[in-house]
Ligand SMILES: Nc1nc2c(c(=O)[nH]1)N[C@H]1C(S)=C(S)[C@@H](COP(=O)(O)OP(=O)(O)OC[C@H]3O[C@@H](n4cnc5c(=O)[nH]c(N)nc54)[C@H](O)[C@@H]3O)O[C@H]1N2
């Protein structure tokens with residue numbers, strides 16, 4: 080079967096994801112309204128307490144803002160929320176310090192120095208929007224619609240995306256938070272289960288949990304962490320596979336400090352083991368899975384000894400761990416993972432293997448296992464102009480050579496891989512990309528190889544950014560538009576269809592400060608200048624009411640209900656009936672026929688990723704509970720709590736190379752790039768071949784006065800990356816560093832033997 084055929088099949092297989100995309104945009108028709116079952120007490124919208132939705136991270140917890148003398152004084156969780164209740168996390172609580180950050184973008188600005196130099200003049204909104212519209216028209220006229228590209232993440236970006244869609248371009252990075260985040264796991268579970276599983280795993284009811292990475296506790300999605308804690312408190316066993324002693328490893332019954340990049344070998348050996356030792360759910364497999372025989376044959380040589388050598392683990396621990404988990408079947412929460420863009424090539428297959436092991440335990444549609452979403456179908460807000468856009472782009476021809484060519488996701492996801500957009504911008508091939516619009520994405524801290532990104536930006540005719548803070552993308556912009564923060568604006572209706580489904584809305588808790596404007600206002604005024612008849616509602620309340628109408632709700636009704644209404648969940652399945660999944664076969668696809676292509680194995684195979692070159696350790700990264708990526712680094716309260724991410728290094732390595740805990744060093748990567756100074760955390764809790772740096776620190780924007788110059792950035796060490804051939808994600812974890820102390824280079828000694836199956840990374844100097 081060739082790639083073209085795969086694409087055709089996957090289009091059907093992946094309809095569920097498309098629906099999810101559409102659902103998120105609020106353009107899905109409802110099938111039934113559960114609104115009659117909504118419960119709620121009268122709230123106090125518009126009074127001293129205003130209900131809204133947090134955006135300090137993308138979990139979007141329902142909140143209540145407390146206002147005194149027109150000033151926001153406290154943020155709490157919405158007590159009526161079935162997920163977080165009155166709680167918020169440290170970041171949610173610190174939203175106040177984003178609102179009142181004196182470094183905020185206050186006025187529209189125009190660049191007057193060289194790009195990236197950071198010199199601007201204040202201009203009016205009219206001037207700023209005129210200039211953006213003029214450049215968008217010019218670039219489209221000169222090079223065609225596909226020369227425009229948009230980088231977006233976050234709720235407000237939805238509005239601007241409509242404008243870019245109306246230009247006819249195919250180039251949306253579709254949220255770097257997709258291509259650098261959960262793209263691979265989405266693709267894998269869509270193939271295997273027919274839906275985007277995301278974090279839909281019922282940990283509160285699990286008897287055993289199994290994590291690969293997934294550092295919950297440091298990764299803080301509040302209600303998700305609470306479900307995990309509930310599971311632990313009820314006595315669930317926990318096995319954590321992580322090269323580092325993560326917060327989750329600290330709570331685990333077993334920690335397996337795996338060699339980075341080898342998880343697929345471990346999972347295949349475990350699949351083989353549970354099949355050989357009858358530790359799988361035969362009934363579930365027989366009734367609900369396709370391809371068991373092919374799976375059994377394919378993994379039969381994946382022995383525990385083979386995997387132990389590759390993963391640098393011992394067979395006894397591996398055996399004990401898998402038995403512990405298998406005994407709990409079907410109440411096993413094998414966490415599907417969220418951040419899955421790890422190594423590039425094998426990422427989808429690693430998550431396919433995880434999905435397969437889950438099915439062998441029968442942990443699907445049952446308490447404690449994977450669960451199914453409860454769709455909430457909002458109405459289409461006609462006045463946003465969705466139909467207008469479809470008419471406008473009806474005749475737009477796709478480019479002869481598309482930036483999506485060759486990617487399996489192409490029919491399913493509306494965007495192009497971020498990396499392809501950047502390369503086309505830099506090289507002009509296969510066609511020139513000349514204008515970028517950026518909203519809610521820190522181009523330099525989010526995307527692999529920031530040096531390449533800066534080179535690309537220099538080639539643009541025009542770049543504008545819509546921002547709340549003067550972070551790196553603002554520094555590189557020609558025009559910066561100051562957007563109202565999430566506490567000063569409306570966004571589209573927010574719904575969550577997980578274990579406790581609900582609908583709520585974000586609404587301003589104070590008026591926009593300075594000259595910042597809400598996204599709806601900005602989008603409407605930009606669209607007008609471009610001649611697009613979009614955003615014709617009187618105001619945001621009108622389109623929100625249109626979205627809510629379909630589920631028999633309105634802003635007033637929502638307000639009376641305390642800002643939130645809940646729905647009955649439908650997470651589990653009757654396993655006596657066919658699952659009727661949205662896959663090719665309607666069953667769980669252990670063998671994915673649609674992958675039957677020369678480079679897409681229908682059953683995952685282990686493909687090694689290169690080991691560190693001699694003298695280097697692999698750089699991996701993750702979260703700290705007090706920050707969200709780079710976006711919270713300048714927050715007064717959060718930066719007080721956690722001003723800098725420390726570089727974790729193994730204690731034995733530290734002794735051998737003569738560095739101590741708390742000392743400051745510089746990292747140098749395999750291509751010779753050097754980091755800002757970073758403080759060491761010396762610990763036995765990390766493998767000797769690996770160092771770990773929390774993500775998002777090391778800001779390069781001097782305008783962020785509370786964080787500039789503090790700590791080092793993982794992204795500025797990530798110059799080497801590999802592309803996932805399935806869906807275009809770039810894996811960030813194939814970079815290696817040695818340390819520089821007092822100007823002297825310290826080589827990292829190799830303490831763990833490398834098996835012949837794993838090649839070593841070949842050094843290349845930076846060009
Ligand atoms: N506080 C906070 N919480 C957040 C976020 C935030 O910014 N701040 N962001 C949210 C978002 S969008 C995401 S995507 C998630 C990300 O959070 P996760 O989905 O949990 O991210 P992972 O990359 O799975 O987990 C990081 C862990 O992977 C380990 N690791 C590195 N390499 C390997 C390997 O080869 N094998 C194994 N088994 N482990 C490895 C690292 O040591 C680290 O402990 O967090 C979410 N939660």
Ligand SMILES: Nc1nc2c(c(=O)[nH]1)N[C@H]1C(S)=C(S)[C@@H](COP(=O)(O)OP(=O)(O)OC[C@H]3O[C@@H](n4cnc5c(=O)[nH]c(N)nc54)[C@H](O)[C@@H]3O)O[C@H]1N2
Pocket residue numbers: 134232233235255256257259260261418518519520521522524525526545546547548550551552562563564565700701707708709710711774775793794797811
């Ligand atoms: N090296 C490395 N790279 C990574 C990751 C990693 O762990 N390590 N994680 C990956 C993952 S999982 C994800 S999800 C992505 C996240 O990628 P991004 O979402 O790009 O992450 P941030 O660094 O938070 O950048 C957000 C930008 O939006 C701005 N912003 C914040 N709020 C608003 C708002 O309300 N309106 C507007 N217009 N702008 C706003 C912030 O000031 C900031 O400049 O990064 C990915 N890239």
Ligand code: SF4
Pocket residue numbers: 133134135136137138139140166167168169170171172299300301302
């Ligand atoms: S987890 Fe924290 S930062 Fe994220 S939405 Fe909830 S309260 Fe806000």
Ligand SMILES: [Mo]
Pocket residue numbers: 256259260261417418
């Ligand atoms: Mo993410």
